[in-house]
Amino acid sequence: MSLTDVYRYVDNNQDKLLEDLFRFLRQPSISTRNEGMDECAQLLAEEMKKLGIETKIFPTGRHPIVFGEVGPTNGDPTLLIYGHYDVQPPEPLELWDSDPFEPTIKNGRIYARGSSDNKGQLFAHVKAIEAYKTVFDKLPVKVKFIFEGEEEISSPSLEPFVAEHKDLLKSDLFVVSDSHIHESGHPLVVLGLKGMLYVEITLRGANKDLHSMRAAAVPSPVWRMIHLLASLKGEDGMVQIPGFYDNVRPLLPEEITAAEAIPFDKKELLSDLGITSLLQNRHANDYYKNMIFEPTCNISGLTAGYQEEGSKTILPCQASAKLDLRLVPDQDPDTILGLLKNHLNRNGYGDAKITVHGGFEPSRTPITHPSVQLASEAVAEVFGKEPYIYPGIGGAGPNYVFAKHLNVPCLIIPFAAADQNNHAPNESLILDGYFNGIKTSATLIHKLATTNITING
Ligand SMILES: [Zn+2]
Structure with missing residues (x-):
């Protein structure tokens, strides 16, 4: 047999x-x-x-x-x-x-x-x-x-x-x-x-939506949200939350070789998605290395202000963003959440309300x-x-x-x-x-x- x-x-x-x-x-x-x-x-x-x-x-x-x-x-x-x-x-x-x-x-x-x-x-x-x-x-x-x-x-x-x-x-x-x-x-x-940390960040302004003429004197939670989000990730693709990459496990040479050996048709992917280039990341524009080894800080939802058709001149009283951070070994969602909170506190966003929608380890x-x-x-x-x-x-x-x-x-x-x-x-x-x-x-x-x-x- x-x-x-x-x-x-x-x-x-x-x-x-x-x-x-x-x-x-x-x-x-x-x-x-x-x-x-x-x-x-x-x-x-x-x-x-x-x-x-x-x-x-x-x-x-x-x-x-x-x-x-x-x-x-x-x-x-x-x-x-x-x-x-x-x-x-x-x-x-x-x-x-x-x-x-x-x-x-x-x-x-x-x-x-x-x-x-x-x-x-x-x-x-x-x-x-x-x-x-x-x-x-x-x-x-x-x-x-x-x-x-x-x-x-x-x-x-x-x-x-x-x-x-x-x-x-x-x-x-x-x-x-x-x-x-x-x-x-x-x-x-x-x-x-990969692991995941999913959070929703909410910023509040005045206690109600206001006439937008008041934007000259009253702070906008929407602009604050834009600055907050911009502080999380640089144009170079790097996540800027201090300590974010500290626990990323060093790659074995064999792991890099294996990722490089996965066949990938860049031209076909770009045309499939209707885009002209891939992101530059720590692993340059290598698709599989980024997909496998790169942690992310992705904005999966952004809500503020008047969403209906036509115009309405208001200064919104609230802005919120949903972020999913995909984590690689040995990043831990609880540690990353702590780092995110520290970063927000240190940059003047201590009033941001953070709701955790889920987390699990890579x-x-x-x-x-x-x-x-x-x-x-x-x-x-x-x-x-x-x-x-x-x-x-x-x-x-x-x-x-x-x-x-x-x-x-x-x-x-x-x-x-x-x-x-x-x-x-x-x-x-x-x-x-x-x-x-x-x-x-x-x-x-x-x-x-x-x-x-x-x-x-
Ligand atoms: Zn399924």
Whole structure:
């Protein structure tokens, strides 16, 4: 028996593997409006139990967490798979070519809400257990699963759950399959995600809007906001909050090399976006290095004054700005918030009201960690080409929860295509992505047991 037999099982049982996935996709699980959540958790748990995965559903304040484990008791190293079974609402329904909850195969893809984000991708890992056990009879290492139902509503229960169940979740490698492979169809392994601090800053002027003739004598909160915002970032692209870059983790030469190796068509991107140049940043105008390694101070909303059509001569009494600061390792949202407050106090904006709308930490598994080589080998074996290694991506996700509380290396191995349309109408998962996903997960399990690369300890 060998991995070739596992691959053959996947190739010969495509219909059955799809049928089980389709049952899962047919069950709506819309977390924002609590539609079908308990039913979907039950269904997923049943699919896992059928494969001999010891499964338990944990209730939370909102939607249940499905946990499972399978494999030898003393199964070092232990692999932990994360995913989320909740989906975004499918609306607007009229823009779908087929029913979002009736999976439809067309052009080599499965069209359904959740097909790639994230039910289809997580289910590939579940089905890897079926393929592996059918061929080898039992698993060589322990595999644990944690599937939440709150990712699309910012995972409020996940961190408390993980913090409270460290023993249950104890593992040596964390893998999630989310997001997508390279635009060219080339596979990827992603090692990190940015963190975030989201704040709203409000400045008040007079106690009511005034006739604008009074602008000659009464201070304007709008002008003050403009000066405040200008003090945060220079024209050179650098964030000017003192201390902002102090905790940025120095880059490894291998991380820089990996980022430089990601193919990028600058001309196509510029024309795609209708712009003529990219930002100059600390990493010059290198797209991927900036996307991966550069923290941001972005203004995502700005409100003041008369917003309606036509003119109105007023001196507004309030101005507010929403800022999202995307952070890189080892910047910490609480520390950055403190630095921002100090900066505002020192520059005469001590009266600014700051509302924090959210924050979470960045995480990045060092590219030199042995698990990266192991995962790359597994991907290369199935896809037939070496994956690009992204030391990080700009997006957000719950990896930091596991990195922080379980002290475990975290890898993202996507199976979906870049044009998966997640969150949008006609979401799809490439059939190859699903089947290769099952094979990749099984290969990773096999390699964890057979390689002489030590990933734990
Ligand atoms: Zn999503």
